[in-house]
Amino acid sequence: MNTTNRLRIAIQKSGRLSKDCQSLLKQLGVKLNLREQRLIAHSTNMPIDVLRVRDDDIPGLVMDGVCDLGIVGENVLVETQAERERVGQANAVKKLSKLDFGYCRLALAWPQELGQQSKDWFNGKRIATTYPEILKQYLADENIDASVVMLTGSVEVAPRAGLADAICDLVSTGATLEANGLMQGDTILESNACLIQNANLNDDNKLSLINKLLPRLKGVRQAKESKYIMLHAPKAKLEEVCALLPGTGQPTLLSLAGSEDYVALHMVSSETLFWETMEELKALGANSILVMPIEKMME
Numbered sequence: 001m002n003t004t005n006r007l008r009i010a011i012q013k014s015g016r017l018s019k020d021c022q023s024l025l026k027q028l029g030v031k032l033n034l035r036e037q038r039l040i041a042h043s044t045n046m047p048i049d050v051l052r053v054r055d056d057d058i059p060g061l062v063m064d065g066v067c068d069l070g071i072v073g074e075n076v077l078v079e080t081q082a083e084r085e086r087v088g089q090a091n092a093v094k095k096l097s098k099l100d101f102g103y104c105r106l107a108l109a110w111p112q113e114l115g116q117q118s119k120d121w122f123n124g125k126r127i128a129t130t131y132p133e134i135l136k137q138y139l140a141d142e143n144i145d146a147s148v149v150m151l152t153g154s155v156e157v158a159p160r161a162g163l164a165d166a167i168c169d170l171v172s173t174g175a176t177l178e179a180n181g182l183m184q185g186d187t188i189l190e191s192n193a194c195l196i197q198n199a200n201l202n203d204d205n206k207l208s209l210i211n212k213l214l215p216r217l218k219g220v221r222q223a224k225e226s227k228y229i230m231l232h233a234p235k236a237k238l239e240e241v242c243a244l245l246p247g248t249g250q251p252t253l254l255s256l257a258g259s260e261d262y263v264a265l266h267m268v269s270s271e272t273l274f275w276e277t278m279e280e281l282k283a284l285g286a287n288s289i290l291v292m293p294i295e296k297m298m299e
């Protein structure tokens with residue numbers, strides 16, 4: 001159990017999620033002194049320690065209470081939960097939020113030269129994967145009688161190396177499958193990075209710190225999706241201009257020095273402004289149209 005009074009957050013040390021995790025913590029206002037080889041990084045402005053580990057270890061560290069929070073892919077979370085369930089180990093976590101990075105899918109794939117295949121083809125075949133529990137559950141649900149070959153890496157080379165007939169691996173752009181002459185089949189699981197919490201956490205100070213971080217997380221997400229829009233609009237066409245603007249927010253109108261016919265319009269929009277809409281605004285006589293990113297938001 002984590003007995004320190006500082007909130008412990010587990011993130012991936014190096015890999016697909018590490019940069020996004022570090023920049024998320026920064027956006028949440030957590031200042032870290034990250035030295036390359038250190039396992040633990042202490043925050044300099046909050047009672048927070050960040051543990052940098054392999055992603056496979058993150059769910060277990062949170063489930064066992066060694067860490068209070070963790071950021072991990074849902075693929076690794078679901079696999080660890082199933083594995084621990086099978087052996088009767090603690091596997092509960094509280095999922096606090098899905099995050100907007102680390103999107104990938106766990107999909108079946110087989111050598112391209114075999115062409116399109118139905119599910120029946122997998123009967124009697126060997127499928128290589130790093131996610132045996134998720135795959136076995138899928139095979140059972142689909143009534144497929146295939147054997148599972150567990151590999152911790154380089155799964156995509158398994159068919160060529162004669163280790164398996166097919167694979168079940170993570171896919172994002174599909175470039176890895178293509179480079180290895182593999183054809184993508186069914187998606188078994190869609191995954192994003194997510195923020196998890198130890199299910200038994202009951203330290204009031206830590207819980208109140210988490211309650212401070214969560215609205216910030218929401219603010220970071222809203223800010224990413226929102227834009228600040230500024231433009232000059234002819235007073236006579238104001239209603240038509242407003243009707244074209246996305247989102248439901250009320251615009252702010254400001255008078256323009258030296259202009260009787262135009263006003264400046266500012267608004268926060270939950271969406272971006274597409275080129276087509278900007279062209280329509282221009283056609284109504286609007287000008288100086290600016291669409292700007294927002295860094296932080298709090299309602």
Ligand SMILES: Nc1ncnc2c1ncn2[C@@H]1O[C@H](COP(=O)(O)OP(=O)(O)OP(=O)(O)O)[C@@H](O)[C@H]1O
Pocket residue numbers: 012013014015016017053054055056072073074075076101102103104170171172173191192193
């Ligand atoms: N191509 C991808 N695009 C986006 N996210 C991905 C991609 N591949 C994997 N991920 C997500 O990022 C997580 C970490 O992937 P990575 O390849 O860095 O893991 P790893 O090699 O197992 O790293 P570690 O050394 O920490 O065990 C995956 O579990 C998944 O959730």
Ligand SMILES: O=P(O)(O)OC[C@H]1O[C@H](OP(=O)(O)OP(=O)(O)O)[C@H](O)[C@@H]1O
Pocket residue numbers: 016153154156169170171172173174175176177
């Ligand atoms: O569909 P793609 O965009 O090609 O992405 C998929 C690849 O990305 C991940 O590996 P990663 O590149 O992180 O390296 P790793 O296999 O060494 O973990 C994953 O394991 C796939 O191999």
Ligand SMILES: [Mg+2]
Pocket residue numbers: 054055056
């Ligand atoms: Mg890993």
